Amino acid sequence: MALVNGNNNSGFTLIEVIVVLLIIGLLVGVVGLSLGSRDRPLETEAERLAALLRLAGQETLLTSTPTAVGFHAEGYRFYRYDLAGGDWHLLAAGALRPRQLDHDFILELRLLEEDDTPVNLPYLDYEDDQRLLPRIYFFPGGELTPFAVTLAADTVARRYTVQGNLQGEIGVEIEELRRPGGW
Template sequence: MPFRLRQAGFTLLEILVVVMLIGLLTAVIASQGNWTLSEDGLDEEAARLYDTLELLNERSLFSGQLLALRLKSNGWVPLAYDRNERDFLPIDDASLKSRALAANLSLEWQVDSLEGDQVSLSDVAENLVKKDVMAAPEGLSDQADEDGSETRSEDERDDPLPQVFFFPSGEVTPVTLSMLSNDDLDRFQRWQISALGQVSDPDNADQEDNEGSVFEEAR
């Protein structure tokens, strides 16, 4: 039986086929990027806001610390109540950084009312800070005043109190936040956080009840 030598290398046709496949794969990857990233950045910023709300609620529960979120039309600032400073200070954590929105995006919010005659959680947090209930053990505030150390009153604060509070008990200031595209008024994303810390999309309430958060499924 004659011995046949195996062909070495690739034919021109095989090389062309490989090049075509690589080009097709590159085009698919590029187009996939266009599907997952929005041109105005609204989806990405809405996702960051969602994660911030969830993380603040979880961290407050596990750390036993009063946390907050200061909202601005062009972004937000996660805060933690500092017992020594007796004030809300930015959180020193890469996962909870202050966020500034691009010029084509804006943030709006509305604090939702609680059922019945329940006291506003914002009022509760403000009273806690004013009375220094969470600042130190009993008597420490009086001791500080007697020693002549400086304490910051409400009128001396550099910034007003934040709008959303996250209590270690699991309660949260109920609020609805809207991320808007200034270039397209029809594009927006809303998140609603309840008094029990549940974050949901109020525009897809029925679907979320049956299948969980639409945003969670998309991620």
């Protein structure tokens, strides 16, 4: 004859529930970190561009020598105006050296003093030392050409816009994008 116990517990123990919640929490955290880090390189590049543009403005104020930036489809270059020679010279070294963007990044430049249409950015032929015309100018009085430079990538759900106004103020704006597929 079998003994029948009156306490038939068919539920989960507290330990089992805590372990399951801990596993779910870890999975959510890992997924959140992996999705959030996708736009980190793009954000870093936008912040770097803004910092370099601020630096160019500060150097222009300190040296009383105009500085400019030229953009192309793969990156950007800084120039300093030679007052004696009357020409723009590429800054090839230091913090304002030429910068190459990640090949996945999309760069768009708009000059806000004009009709606000995007500027067609050329691709450079690196075998030919092609000069890139400056588009944004920093003046010794602290002014600059009003602009908006947008950095985006097909795999990132945000785009970053670095903007500068006539008074020399530079900032970064973030825009959330709706992508097909729900992210």
